[in-house]
Amino acid sequence: MSSPSVSFVQIRFDDIHFFENCGGGSFGSVYRAKWVSRDKEVAVKKLLKIENEAEILSVLSHRNIIQFYGAIVEAPNYGIVTEYASGGSLYDYLSSEESEEMDIGQIMTWAAEIARGMHYLHSEAPVKVIHRDLKSRNVVLTADKILKICDFGASKFLTHTTHMSLVGTFPWMAPEVIQSLPVSETCDTFSYGVVLWEMLTREIPFHGLEGLQVAWLVVERTVAGL
Template sequence: MLDHPRVVHFVGIAWDSLSDLCIVLEYMEGGDLRALLASYEAQGHDVGFDHTKVTIALHVAHALTYLHSLDPPVLHRDLKSKNVLLTSDLQAKITDFGISRERADKTMTAGVGTSLWMAPEVMMGERYDDKADMFSFGVMLSELDLHTLPYSHAKHNLSSSGHKMPAAEALYHLQTVLREL
């Protein structure tokens, strides 16, 4: 079982029937990081890093260091702002280990995670390791900095059809460029 101050604690399991199982986790009254950043954006909070944002980033880094230092290492595989929960005083913990797994070997290729935060090697179905979590962490750092979803600026660019570029098209273009490198 995972046991770290920056990982949301497992409390137990509840069920009505075997087909209706629920995992009970520690209550995090501050909500998730994505909601905090959306409120920052709506309120015109300064972009850039302040003490609170640096603290949140360090908490997430501590959680990832813990996961990746286990034997075998545990890869989160879906790190994003919605999976960082906050206490009322904005202490951060990571959650949602629904697709995490131990890294048993270096041949993991299953496409997992949420595409906007996904490392290029995962997106392209190639081998990946704990560095894929670090890529997602970097994307999350850009969210902390700017308060916006990843690649949101690309949605304002015009696609070849002259319309705003949807996120899926922006990711497709990113994937194409990466393959050419």
């Protein structure tokens, strides 16, 4: 089964007024901006070209998935336009003093919100999607503290277990991805577990180690546990 034939709103580059850079996503920088004709605050990820991300986002609709508005397709000004989450990333929140007041109830609520978003991608979306880069930097907070999964630059439609190129971020990357083995939605499940670790400890596993050191430890500990 192939990916669905989809279309999305094409937004003019001159209809976007850019403000400050608010972070980096897969393959591009993210800016807070205003969609002038709609008088709407948005986030825009500037890209070198439009690939799968717009196609994937265009078929997704869920409370815990970032809302997609359209794409800028005027060369060389390519971009993905989504809702703006003013609370910043979960990573930034967990690094802040405010997170010291986070109790187990808040952790459970947020864990459930991320899980609902991932369940939608894997089981309820029109076509199954593997995110492939789930991490606290790719989960954002709305003004009312609702969590939303964002940045689908590394994501793929998936209708069967398959080999995929090495993509993701250490230490959120699953061992089967590191080893270039066939992968399924379980690679996102591994990444979700790391995000839970972050929320519970307010730390990142393997802190201070380089990427390849982390990769070796993840694979070795997985094999040792079999």
